[in-house]
Amino acid sequence: MRQLPIEGQLPFYLSKSIGGMILLEKLNKTYPGVQPLHVLKDIDLSISQGEYVAIMGASGSGKSTLLNVLGILDDYDTGRYLLDGKLIAGLSEKKAAIYRNKMIGFVFQSFNLISFKNAMENVALPLFYKGVSRKKRNQLALEYLEKVGLRDWWHHYPNELSGGQKQRIAIARALISQPRIILADEPTGALDSRTTDEVIQLLSQVNAEGITTIVVTHERSVAEQTKRIIHLKDGYIESDNINIPSLTACSK
Amino acid sequence: MKFFEFDTIREIFSTMRQSKLRTFLTGFSVAWGIFMLIVLLGSGKGLQNGVSSNFSNYAVNMVNVWPRRTNMPYKGFKAYRRLRFRDQDMEMLKNHFPQIDKASGIISLYGNTVSYGKEYGNYGINGVMPDYKDIRMLSIEAGNGRFINNIDMSEERKVVVINQRVADNLFRGEEPLGKYVQIGGIAFMVVGLETKTSNDENGYCYIPHSTAQTIYNRRGYTDEFYFTVTGMDSPEANEAFTLALRKTLARSLIVHPDDTAAIGVWNMAENYVQTMRIFSTIQLFVFIIGLCTLVAGIVGVGNIMVITVKERTREFGIKKAIGASPSNILNSILIESVIITGVFGYIGMVLGIGTLELLSLIMENATGTGGDGPKVFLNPSVDLNIVLVATGILIASGLLAGYFPARRAVNIKPVEAMRAE
Numbered sequence: 001m002r003q004l005p006i007e008g009q010l011p012f013y014l015s016k017s018i019g020g021m022i023l024l025e026k027l028n029k030t031y032p033g034v035q036p037l038h039v040l041k042d043i044d045l046s047i048s049q050g051e052y053v054a055i056m057g058a059s060g061s062g063k064s065t066l067l068n069v070l071g072i073l074d075d076y077d078t079g080r081y082l083l084d085g086k087l088i089a090g091l092s093e094k095k096a097a098i099y100r101n102k103m104i105g106f107v108f109q110s111f112n113l114i115s116f117k118n119a120m121e122n123v124a125l126p127l128f129y130k131g132v133s134r135k136k137r138n139q140l141a142l143e144y145l146e147k148v149g150l151r152d153w154w155h156h157y158p159n160e161l162s163g164g165q166k167q168r169i170a171i172a173r174a175l176i177s178q179p180r181i182i183l184a185d186e187p188t189g190a191l192d193s194r195t196t197d198e199v200i201q202l203l204s205q206v207n208a209e210g211i212t213t214i215v216v217t218h219e220r221s222v223a224e225q226t227k228r229i230i231h232l233k234d235g236y237i238e239s240d241n242i243n244i245p246s247l248t249a250c251s252k
Numbered sequence: 253m254k255f256f257e258f259d260t261i262r263e264i265f266s267t268m269r270q271s272k273l274r275t276f277l278t279g280f281s282v283a284w285g286i287f288m289l290i291v292l293l294g295s296g297k298g299l300q301n302g303v304s305s306n307f308s309n310y311a312v313n314m315v316n317v318w319p320r321r322t323n324m325p326y327k328g329f330k331a332y333r334r335l336r337f338r339d340q341d342m343e344m345l346k347n348h349f350p351q352i353d354k355a356s357g358i359i360s361l362y363g364n365t366v367s368y369g370k371e372y373g374n375y376g377i378n379g380v381m382p383d384y385k386d387i388r389m390l391s392i393e394a395g396n397g398r399f400i401n402n403i404d405m406s407e408e409r410k411v412v413v414i415n416q417r418v419a420d421n422l423f424r425g426e427e428p429l430g431k432y433v434q435i436g437g438i439a440f441m442v443v444g445l446e447t448k449t450s451n452d453e454n455g456y457c458y459i460p461h462s463t464a465q466t467i468y469n470r471r472g473y474t475d476e477f478y479f480t481v482t483g484m485d486s487p488e489a490n491e492a493f494t495l496a497l498r499k500t501l502a503r504s505l506i507v508h509p510d511d512t513a514a515i516g517v518w519n520m521a522e523n524y525v526q527t528m529r530i531f532s533t534i535q536l537f538v539f540i541i542g543l544c545t546l547v548a549g550i551v552g553v554g555n556i557m558v559i560t561v562k563e564r565t566r567e568f569g570i571k572k573a574i575g576a577s578p579s580n581i582l583n584s585i586l587i588e589s590v591i592i593t594g595v596f597g598y599i600g601m602v603l604g605i606g607t608l609e610l611l612s613l614i615m616e617n618a619t620g621t622g623g624d625g626p627k628v629f630l631n632p633s634v635d636l637n638i639v640l641v642a643t644g645i646l647i648a649s650g651l652l653a654g655y656f657p658a659r660r661a662v663n664i665k666p667v668e669a670m671r672a673e
């Protein structure tokens with residue numbers, strides 16, 4: 001990978017020294033096709049270590065695309081993406097896997113648990129790819145299940161669990177490799193309001209432990225639990241505001 | 253991460269368990285391929301062994317020549333003259349035909365009384381030369397003495413080699429070697445016990461050819477010739493040899509060249525080569541069928557691997573999103589493929605060999621226990637190397653068939669992979 005002389009090239013306010021965990025500079029992405037779709041347009045974005053961010057916007061505004069780029073699940077066309085000071089561009093799948101493994105935990109709307117593994121094995125899986133021994137892995141998995149309040153459910157398979165439970169297991173799985181960033185794409189999209197609250201509580205707790213947390217959501221109530229709300233519209237950042245929970249609570 | 257690790261294996265078994273049908277189908281096509289290959293090749297071999305075992309009373313390259321009556325008048329001789337072979341005829345043939353390897357004349361007398369003490373019996377007496385033992389594949393085991401040798405021949409010794417039957421009848425368990433038996437009133441010392449023809453109904457005594465010539469008043473003559481021939485591996489070559497042999501002998505005995513019935517020739521090699529040629533054709537045929545089965549197995553494995561990889565694209569995407577590297581996933585697919593083809597290949601091999609054993613047992617019982625009748629099926633066996641190579645080919649093709657689609661699937665961006673299904 002090409003290493004940039006970061007300190008020299010970037011404006012000081014974007015530099016790593018003040019915790020620029022995620023830096024996007026004029027980032028563009030177009031889905032090719034008969035009718036190419038320009039989904040992300042000149043995105044400039046800086047997210048520091050430990051931030052709690054919600055990304056909102058209409059359907060099709062590019063939220064998922066943005067999150068996938070941030071998670072190195074997808075690539076971008078022009079501009080720059082620096083993750084923890086390292087340029088993420090044109091990575092091989094192998095390199096990308098290393099970054100994902102080290103830095104990022106994902107939570108998906110559709111949970112994406114492995115159907116033929118039980119809760120504990122699902123949670124433990126990321127550690128398998130880190131070469132952690134089976135015993136250690138499972139022990140840690142049980143700890144993280146405890147954390148999301150599902151220790152007693154460790155032997156259940158995904159199809160024996162409710163949506164909320166599945167999502168909490170997915171969160172435990174995202175956390176177990178101790179990532180620096182949690183990326184959640186509509187984690188509550190498939191849940192009812194009660195389980196939504198449970199999951200959001202959990203994410204807030206995760207963030208409180210210092211993990212940078214980015215949540216894509218449609219729901220105001222979810223976004224309001226975060227500390228910064230970014231609005232996307234047709235691939236642009238429409239607004240980017242600090243969210244002061246007490247204020248929004250008052251204005252309601 | 254290491255390529256081969258216990259955890260990796262455990263991980264693979266969990267995915268194999270999750271798709272039992274697919275695992276079974278892959279395995280089945282491999283096991284079936286190997287099974288069929290073994291059964292086919294083995295049966296072919298068994299058939300060949302069975303039929304060729306019927307030749308084993310003689311060296312397969314044996315030629316037997318005997319004189320008959322002439323049918324045409326020639327050079328002053330009338331028709332229907334009784335022919336006799338002379339010692340010099342054999343020498344002449346040996347010099348004339350480099351193909352002749354071993355050679356023996358034989359003087360055969362039947363129904364001579366042979367006695368030892370009070371015991372006696374009527375047995376065939378054969379006056380033969382030392383080479384006769386190899387030509388007829390007689391066997392004298394260690395401790396059972398020796399066959400007629402050259403000194404017996406030159407000194408016209410009165411020695412005899414008896415077969416098991418004679419020994420059983422005359423000696424009744426007594427050690428025959430060194431004892432004297434009476435043949436036509438003359439004492440012969442037993443110098444050898446021949447055991448190959450022990451199952452024969454008849455007892456045989458072998459005495460030196462020269463001795464037989466003298467005793468039976470055939471000085472300079474012999475009843476028949478036996479040869480082994482070498483260097484002719486086609487029926488055509490053998491036919492040509494037989495023809496040349498007749499012609500040469502006819503000239504020497506002053507027989508009309510067209511009087512083919514005057515000299516009897518039985519060229520074992522002619523039959524043998526023909527039979528073996530049929531077998532190599534059968535074997536080739538069997539081999540091709542086996543190969544086709546194998547190809548079917550390969551296609552089966554390949555197909556299933558392609559489907560497998562396609563089916564699991566989403567799973568791969570998820571695994572990559574949570575930190576699996578492409579090589580993690582590729583390795584697990586490949587190891588899975590090797591394990592399935594290896595294990596089921598082995599199962600197919602064991603079943604195939606078991607089936608052959610069973611077949612052999614059934615056939616043996618069907619032809620009668622210990623019978624001397626013609627055999628059709630004996631010791632079906634396959635070259636283990638062929639089996640191992642075949643298994644290797646299947647494993648390799650499973651690997652290849654898995655590798656290319658897997659590599660493609662593994663390098664798809666996780667977003668796309670997760671969108672699959």
Ligand SMILES: Nc1ncnc2c1ncn2[C@@H]1O[C@H](COP(=O)(O)OP(=O)(O)OP(=O)(O)O)[C@@H](O)[C@H]1O
Pocket residue numbers: 031032033037039057058059060061062063064065066
């Ligand atoms: N793989 C793709 N190929 C082509 N177009 C795509 C692809 N993925 C998404 N798009 C299009 O890009 C646009 C942005 O998609 P994206 O999924 O980022 O939207 P989103 O903001 O997450 O929407 P939603 O709220 O419905 O999830 C949409 O118009 C979508 O149709």
Ligand SMILES: [Mg+2]
Pocket residue numbers: 063064065185
């Ligand atoms: Mg979306």
